[in-house]
Amino acid sequence: MAGIPNVRLRLFNRAENVLLVRQALSGLAETVGLDAIAHNDVSTAVTEACNNVILHAYDGGEGPLDVELTSTPEGIDVIVRDRGVGIRPGVKTQEEISDGIGLPVIQALSDSVEFRNLPGGGTEVAMHFESAQEHPLQPSPDADGAELEAIDRDMPADLTVMTVAPTEVARSVVPRVLSTLAARAYFSTDRISDTQLLADALVAQTDGSISSSHLSVGVSVAPRNLELHIGPLRSGRADELFGQAAAGNLGGVLERLSDGHTISATGSSEMLDLRVAQRS
Amino acid sequence: MRWQRHRDEAAREQLIRRYMPLARALARRYGRSSEPFEDLLQVASMGLVKAVDRYDASRGSPFQSFAVPTILGEMRRYFRDSGWAIHVPRGAQERALKVRDAQERISNATGRAPTANQIAQYLELDLEDVVDALQAIRAYETVSLDAPRGSGDDEIVAYGDSIGREDERYELVELDATVSAALGHLPARDRLVLKLRFVDDLTQTEIAERVGISQMQVSRLLRRSLEQLRSMTDAPAGAR
Numbered sequence: 205m206a207g208i209p210n211v212r213l214r215l216f217n218r219a220e221n222v223l224l225v226r227q228a229l230s231g232l233a234e235t236v237g238l239d240a241i242a243h244n245d246v247s248t249a250v251t252e253a254c255n256n257v258i259l260h261a262y263d264g265g266e267g268p269l270d271v272e273l274t275s276t277p278e279g280i281d282v283i284v285r286d287r288g289v290g291i292r293p294g295v296k297t298q299e300e301i302s303d304g305i306g307l308p309v310i311q312a313l314s315d316s317v318e319f320r321n322l323p324g325g326g327t328e329v330a331m332h333f334e335s336a337q338e339h340p341l342q343p344s345p346d347a348d349g350a351e352l353e354a355i356d357r358d359m360p361a362d363l364t365v366m367t368v369a370p371t372e373v374a375r376s377v378v379p380r381v382l383s384t385l386a387a388r389a390y391f392s393t394d395r396i397s398d399t400q401l402l403a404d405a406l407v408a409q410t411d412g413s414i415s416s417s418h419l420s421v422g423v424s425v426a427p428r429n430l431e432l433h434i435g436p437l438r439s440g441r442a443d444e445l446f447g448q449a450a451a452g453n454l455g456g457v458l459e460r461l462s463d464g465h466t467i468s469a470t471g472s473s474e475m476l477d478l479r480v481a482q483r484s
Numbered sequence: 485m486r487w488q489r490h491r492d493e494a495a496r497e498q499l500i501r502r503y504m505p506l507a508r509a510l511a512r513r514y515g516r517s518s519e520p521f522e523d524l525l526q527v528a529s530m531g532l533v534k535a536v537d538r539y540d541a542s543r544g545s546p547f548q549s550f551a552v553p554t555i556l557g558e559m560r561r562y563f564r565d566s567g568w569a570i571h572v573p574r575g576a577q578e579r580a581l582k583v584r585d586a587q588e589r590i591s592n593a594t595g596r597a598p599t600a601n602q603i604a605q606y607l608e609l610d611l612e613d614v615v616d617a618l619q620a621i622r623a624y625e626t627v628s629l630d631a632p633r634g635s636g637d638d639e640i641v642a643y644g645d646s647i648g649r650e651d652e653r654y655e656l657v658e659l660d661a662t663v664s665a666a667l668g669h670l671p672a673r674d675r676l677v678l679k680l681r682f683v684d685d686l687t688q689t690e691i692a693e694r695v696g697i698s699q700m701q702v703s704r705l706l707r708r709s710l711e712q713l714r715s716m717t718d719a720p721a722g723a724r
Contacts, residue, residue, distance in 0.1 A: 230616075312552050313556060387614070392596065393703075404710065405710065456682060457682060
């Protein structure tokens with residue numbers, strides 16, 4: 205089974221969040237050069253697994269939906285995880301025949317799938333797709349699962365969190381996910397574009413400043429407002445991202461594209477908080 | 485199954501009709517909006533007919549668990565044989581053009597840039613399609629997407645050059661010293677757009693109006709310029 209994920213999304217089981225998963229997958233697919241039909245297979249299967257969590261995992265209530273995407277030389281691995289009541293294939297709703305096809309679809313489109321019950325409640329669906337990739341990613345030697353858990357703990361519980369590595373994946377995934385959130389926050393197209401530019405700048409400028417293997421961006425979304433929580437950065441680096449004097453950085457660009465920032469320390473590293481608003 | 489035991493055509497028809505919602509549900513799930521839904525539904529229905537004809541009840545698995553992979557296999561084969569993977573970019577690009585045009589039409593009518601939701605409503609598309617299109621617009625560097633709107637490129641460059649070159653450079657120096665050195669390598673129009681966005685803090689829509697290009701073009705131009713600046717300022721000193 206796969207090692208450290210290239211993309212981890214920490215979401216709530218809301219229908220709108222499937223779009224974030226699909227956008228993150230598109231970003232990874234683009235980076236590794238996944239063939240379009242294989243991409244469609246993975247995307248369809250992952251959508252089914254997520255919809256299962258949205259509809260059935262919490263008995264109509266809300267709870268965590270975690271998704272991990274990993275590219276290895278052997279293919280694409282996806283894990284969809286919930287903390288709910290578990291997969292219940294027998295559930296029937298109005299659409300008697302078409303409902304309950306999620307699991308057969310996952311089984312038909314993936315090369316292998318495992319359903320695991322998690323200690324403490326919840327279910328994990330682990331899918332493997334033996335899909336040819338033009339530029340598969342090599343497992344990162346310095347990635348460490350415990351580090352990912354630590355990043356997760358530092359992110360406030362109510363945020364939408366994406367944790368991404370390496371930089372080439374972040375370059376494609378972060379702008380997609382952030383612009384999707386900007387669209388959800390009713391940003392205008394020019395502000396959505398600004399958000400994409402900001403995401404480009406963030407990924408480029410945090411490369412080498414992250415104090416972990418992965419870049420993590422937590423986002424809270426409100427109408428016309430996005431709050432980004434970015435880290436973990438090495439001490440002193442957050443300020444440098446904004447410092448105009450620092451050689452080779454476009455700090456002024458980050459500042460212009462956002463509407464205020466603060467820097468907070470978390471243990472040995474620091475987080476950069478950025479606000480992006482729809483200006484009227 | 486009754487129809488297989490007795491070659492009962494009526495029972496076969498009934499079975500197909502009964503499982504048509506399954507074919508429809510799979511077409512909806514597996515299909516992409518780049519493909520007309522009716523075409524996909526037809527392919528899925530063909531898959532269903534195959535499943536009905538080949539199903540062997542004596543093997544003990546329920547019909548549905550045999551039908552789902554059969555129908556999906558049919559759709560997959562259709563995508564492969566029809567060169568769908570090659571057509572995807574074209575379909576996406578056509579939608580990107582539609583989204584760009586809608587964006588401009590709504591902007592012109594209301595005087596402000598629309599939200600992605602407004603474009604989705606206007607074009608009767610899913611938000612996902614619009615998000616994908618906005619992504620595509622920023623990525624593609626095609627002639628059609630880059631064609632100047634309203635005024636020619638020469639005029640834009642002329643406009644850029646009409647601004648005092650030294651003044652402009654001076655203001656951009658305040659932005660960042662290293663960046664300013666790299667700016668000299670960009671064309672006049674790109675420098676102008678950068679200045680309007682990052683020094684004067686105009687919105688992309690305001691810049692589009694001022695320079696006579698579309699907001700989407702401003703967006704792409706900014707992206708490209710920032711990327712160029714980044715690669716120039718990231719390069720080792722000797723390579724600059």
